[in-house]
Amino acid sequence: MQPLHLVDLETAKLELVATRDGFGEGLIAAGRANPQVIGICADLSESTRMEGFKTAFPLRYIEIGVAEQMLAAMASGLAAVGKIPFIASYAMFDPGRSWEQVRTTMALNEMNVKIVGAHAGVSVGPDGATHQAIEDIAIMRVIPKMTVVVPCDAIETHKATVAVAERWGPTYLRFGREKSAIVTTKQTPFEIGKAQTFRAGNDVAIVACGILVYNALQAARELAAHDGVECRVINNHTIKPMDEQAIVKAARECRAIVTVEEHQVHAGMGSRIAEITAQSHPIPIEFIGVQDQFGQSGTPAELIEHYGMGTESIKNAVRRVLKRKPGS
Amino acid sequence: MADVFAALYFHILRHNPLDPEWVDRDRLLLSCGHIAPVRYSAMAYAGYFPIEELTTLRKFGSRLQGHPERMRLPALETTSGPLGEGLAQGAGMALAAKMDEAQWRTYVVTSDAEHQCGLHWEAVMTAAKFKLDNLTCIIDRNFIQIDGSTEDVMPLEPLAEKYRAFNWEVFQCDGNDIAEFITTMEKAKEVRGKPQVVIAHTLPGKGVAFMEGDYRWHGKPPDRRQADEALSELSAQRELMVKHDG
Numbered sequence: 001m002q003p004l005h006l007v008d009l010e011t012a013k014l015e016l017v018a019t020r021d022g023f024g025e026g027l028i029a030a031g032r033a034n035p036q037v038i039g040i041c042a043d044l045s046e047s048t049r050m051e052g053f054k055t056a057f058p059l060r061y062i063e064i065g066v067a068e069q070m071l072a073a074m075a076s077g078l079a080a081v082g083k084i085p086f087i088a089s090y091a092m093f094d095p096g097r098s099w100e101q102v103r104t105t106m107a108l109n110e111m112n113v114k115i116v117g118a119h120a121g122v123s124v125g126p127d128g129a130t131h132q133a134i135e136d137i138a139i140m141r142v143i144p145k146m147t148v149v150v151p152c153d154a155i156e157t158h159k160a161t162v163a164v165a166e167r168w169g170p171t172y173l174r175f176g177r178e179k180s181a182i183v184t185t186k187q188t189p190f191e192i193g194k195a196q197t198f199r200a201g202n203d204v205a206i207v208a209c210g211i212l213v214y215n216a217l218q219a220a221r222e223l224a225a226h227d228g229v230e231c232r233v234i235n236n237h238t239i240k241p242m243d244e245q246a247i248v249k250a251a252r253e254c255r256a257i258v259t260v261e262e263h264q265v266h267a268g269m270g271s272r273i274a275e276i277t278a279q280s281h282p283i284p285i286e287f288i289g290v291q292d293q294f295g296q297s298g299t300p301a302e303l304i305e306h307y308g309m310g311t312e313s314i315k316n317a318v319r320r321v322l323k324r325k326p327g328s
Numbered sequence: 329m330a331d332v333f334a335a336l337y338f339h340i341l342r343h344n345p346l347d348p349e350w351v352d353r354d355r356l357l358l359s360c361g362h363i364a365p366v367r368y369s370a371m372a373y374a375g376y377f378p379i380e381e382l383t384t385l386r387k388f389g390s391r392l393q394g395h396p397e398r399m400r401l402p403a404l405e406t407t408s409g410p411l412g413e414g415l416a417q418g419a420g421m422a423l424a425a426k427m428d429e430a431q432w433r434t435y436v437v438t439s440d441a442e443h444q445c446g447l448h449w450e451a452v453m454t455a456a457k458f459k460l461d462n463l464t465c466i467i468d469r470n471f472i473q474i475d476g477s478t479e480d481v482m483p484l485e486p487l488a489e490k491y492r493a494f495n496w497e498v499f500q501c502d503g504n505d506i507a508e509f510i511t512t513m514e515k516a517k518e519v520r521g522k523p524q525v526v527i528a529h530t531l532p533g534k535g536v537a538f539m540e541g542d543y544r545w546h547g548k549p550p551d552r553r554q555a556d557e558a559l560s561e562l563s564a565q566r567e568l569m570v571k572h573d574g
Contacts, residue, residue, distance in 0.1 A: 062423070070450035073447065077419060077423075078424045081420075081421055081428070083424055108407050
């Protein structure tokens with residue numbers, strides 16, 4: 001197995017960087033690598049971090065105003081002529097508001113557009129429920145031909161941005177607003193569609209995506225220290241096409257799974273894992289995520305805790321699933 | 329709209345049916361995808377595919393889907409049917425042409441009723457912002473939609489004034505008069521610094537007495553007897569025109 005070069009969370013000082021910052025830098029790198037990469041933004045260039053690209057490549061940056069349906073449909077037109085548009089806004093509106101344009105003009109029409117959903121999850125914080133996208137993975141993963149990527153930290157978001165620019169196809173790239181823990185390094189490999197085992201273990205597999213991968217690692221560390229339970233932690237950054245092999249292997253070897261995502265548990269990443277395991281290796285699963293509710297204002301930490309996605313909640317889910325594990 | 333598509337495919341467009349993906353071709357988008365049969369017919373007669381293939385329309389396995397799908401027939405330029413989306417994509421293509429300093433033009437055929445969609449007006453604003461003078465929007469102004477007259481369902485007038493207010497150059501013509509439509513399109517092409525709209529006033533069911541102007545024919549095909557009646561009425565008119573022309 002390729003070495004992962006992860007941050008040693010036991011010894012290293014915790015570094016916090018927003019995933020959106022990784023996107024901003026990644027887009028500049030993608031723009032340098034390919035002159036067909038263009039940026040289109042719906043009045044949020046600073047907060048989505050498309051600003052850097054705008055400064056670096058002013059002639060390849062298009063400001064569209066507050067018009068997210070236009071953002072999607074126009075990008076499809078640009079892609080038809082060979083451009084590789086990255087379209088940025090908050091995930092709630094892009095793709096939240098533009099779903100039908102994404103489906104018809106981008107997916108059915110097979111256009112090479114990259115949808116950039118910033119400020120995803122309840123960790124947007126004080127903006128409240130209207131701006132907290134927690135249904136976006138569901139509405140994107142259901143569309144044929146769509147790729148869905150949810151990187152775990154700023155460094156991985158940088159790599160994911162470059163990778164989706166290089167790889168042909170309509171793609172949804174999701175990330176958050178708040179500063180979050182850095183768990184990977186520049187040397188950590190990244191490949192779309194390849195889940196990574198960030199921690200070895202065979203008692204329970206915790207399959208996580210996005211910034212909650214850090215919480216999953218923390219939970220696993222504490223469970224090992226206090227409960228003597230060894231969890232496998234999988235960074236499942238590609239929701240579609242999902243690494244089915246890695247999921248089935250985890251199901252077979254650990255025989256119990258906890259899924260962790262900053263999204264509704266209905267129809268999200270965890271649901272996909274249930275679909276895969278139900279068909280090939282049925283095992284008990286506990287789902288960490290928002291339980292069919294809307295968010296609200298609060299600090300990101302408060303909200304992650306309140307909606308049951310904190311480290312304690314993950315540990316409790318592991319304990320519950322252990323009791324349901326066959327032969328336990 | 330048969331007249332408009334005949335004019336486009338046989339006079340206006342720079343295209344090559346034998347090389348549908350020729351990079352310098354003009355792009356023609358059909359935003360109101362439900363009128364695909366008239367475009368398919370014009371394309372068949374222009375040589376994009378055999379005329380006999382028209383009978384596969386809307387049937388299983390056909391390239392001629394109920395609404396246009398580019399992945400099945402690339403010369404369609406895009407996949408359309410959900411209304412109000414064509415001009416947005418056309419604006420993207422026209423902007424890409426500007427970025428690449430390409431000389432081809434983009435034409436988008438729209439229905440009048442799809443001007444009730446918000447996205448269409450987002451595209452109207454955007455095209456004006458980027459001064460897309462390589463973009464022409466053609467409106468099939470027939471005043472009908474599924475539930476009745478456009479002016480009863482959701483009034484569009486004053487349509488020309490709306491476009492002018494959005495900084496477009498506005499042209500109007502009789503959409504059933506091929507010569508007048510072509511002359512108008514040629515004038516539109518000369519405009520610099522602004523996108524153009526050609527409001528083509530059309531009479532739905534033109535030439536067939538029992539269909540003309542009746543919105544109930546908007547989304548329904550005639551039965552065999554009605555089709556024969558319509559075709560004989562049209563061919564009688566055609567013979568008269570041929571005689572008249574000498």
